[in-house]
Amino acid sequence: MTRPADSGPVRLTLIESEDEQSIRTVVRKLLTDRCAPGDVAATYDGDDALREPLWRSLAVDLGLAGLLVPEEAGGAGAGAREAGTVLEELGSAVAPVPFLTSAVIATSTLVHLMSVPSADRGAVRDTLAAAASGERVLTLAVPWSTAPDGPSCTVREKPDGLHGEVALVAGAEAGTFLVPALGADGPGLWLVDRTQVHITPVTGLDMTRPPATVRFDGAVARPVVRGQATEDAVRAGLFTGAGLLASEQVGLAQRCLAETVSYLAVRRQFGRVVGGFQAIKHRLADLHIAVEGAHAAARYAAATLADDPADAPVAVAVAASVCGEVAVRAAEECVQLLGGIGMTWEHPAHLRLKRAVADHVALGTPVRHRARLGVLVGIEPDKECL
Structure with missing residues (x-):
């Protein structure tokens, strides 16, 4: 968001708004009713019965998957304060849902591209709309330890598709991967369907957000942007x-x-x-x-x-x-x-x-x-x- 030059200093408050309080109330009730600690612990034994129905309740029934998606792309058009409120409750319950990886990180990556003229804004908007509706789960295919100023391209573009491997990707249960890759013309960002990748689960310390190795062997991909904008x-x-x-x-x-x-x-x-x-x-x-x-x-x-x-x-x-x-x-x-x-x-x-x-x-x-x-x-x- 760009502020007018003469708008003066920003006055921020840390006090929750009524909307944030309402979000906290409904998310806390959902987690109290449907995210019992025993069910969360079962994910360590390979029992994923909790993940999908809980995510569907959060993403579809409550409509929170599109919290950061602009209204013109089918989302709620809310902001980071509301998303932070949701994450406080999810962290409290150690909920095994891809809200951070899909509804925050991947979504914010695509939202940034909505204002980039060189981006395929049609593909960006369609992907955001699918994510906001709960139809698609997204993830950014970079190692989970990657800092905001860290390197992100470990995949290469070749004539027959994308090749390479990304270790320790969080949210690998996604249906669509946002893949930063290096091509002959520099970096680019591609959309890759889950059917085009090979996923190897990794046993990690926190199996409520299990890491995985994602491999690309000639993956068919749709580029959405190239160059520095990536x-x-x-x-x-x-x-x-x-x-x-x-x-x-x-x-x-x-x-x-x-x-x-x-x-x-x-x-x-x-x-x-x-x-x-x-x-x-x-x-x-x-x-x-x-x-x-x-x-x-x-x-x-x-x-x-x-x-x-x-x-x-x-x-x-x-x-x-x-x-x-x-x-x-x-x-x-x-x-x-x-x-x-x-x-x-x-x-x-x-x-x-x-x-x-x-x-x-x-x-x-x-x-x-x-x-x-x-x-x-x-x-x-x-x-x-x-």
């Missing part, structure tokens, strides 16, 4: 994803803190409630401060992505630097302070710890984002961080 679009998608991943991490951290406090308020040891011990109080107070700070950083990142693009690079770098580490810390404290029960398969603490650790290295590590933040504010980073 890199700009991919970076736009990854940048939005990194900023809103922070919301997912915060939702997870808040849930870990809440469950830890709830348990320690009733668990008794040595004739006293465990939460009454001073050392435990200090740990929980420190964690509460960290989670609240991360929440503010994530909310501000979402707000700038929606309404203040000029400040978004710094806001996203701050959120990505902070929220991943806080989520891991909150999940670790949950497992430790719950004691023996926190180590069991039956308790959902392990699901949140696995998601937190996997997200910690997604879309660029916190160290890399801090290095990027240093560049943005004029501090030369250590080259080993980049």
Whole structure:
């Protein structure tokens, strides 16, 4: 969104709007009713019975797959604040749905191309419309660890189609892949149907968002843009994803803190409630401060992505630097302070710890984002961080 030059400073608020509150309410109810921790844990045993019906409820029944899709392409025309609210709830429940990979990252990549004259805007609009309706799940075919400023082309264009392999792709259950590839004329972005690729599942730490190796052997593909616009679009998608991943991490951290406090308020040891011990109080107070700070950083990142693009690079770098580490810390404290029960398969603490650790290295590590933040504010980073 381009603001008029004389529009003055942007006034952002971190307070939820009525629309955001409504979205949170309906998503939380859906997850409470249809995303039980036991069903999430079953995905680690190869039981995918939860994924498709839950995604259909979220994407089709609630219409949230098209949250970031403009109205002219069949979407809701909402913004990053609303998407961040959804991700907080999905992170809290460790929901095994492709909202971040499809409705945020891939969608944002294509939305960027809607304003690029050289792009095949008909193909872009049709793909966005299919994604918004829930008919198609999309994913950007880059390694899940790729930072917004990282390299993205590992596939090559040849006369008979696309060739190459991309490791550790998240959201490989997609029906359509957005594939950055290098051709004779430079980089380009292609749409590739699932039937044209070979997918090898990879056993990862977080099987609610399972990684996969995607191989292209002469894949038939439709180009949507070529040249520098390709890199700009991919970076736009990854940048939005990194900023809103922070919301997912915060939702997870808040849930870990809440469950830890709830348990320690009733668990008794040595004739006293465990939460009454001073050392435990200090740990929980420190964690509460960290989670609240991360929440503010994530909310501000979402707000700038929606309404203040000029400040978004710094806001996203701050959120990505902070929220991943806080989520891991909150999940670790949950497992430790719950004691023996926190180590069991039956308790959902392990699901949140696995998601937190996997997200910690997604879309660029916190160290890399801090290095990027240093560049943005004029501090030369250590080259080993980049």
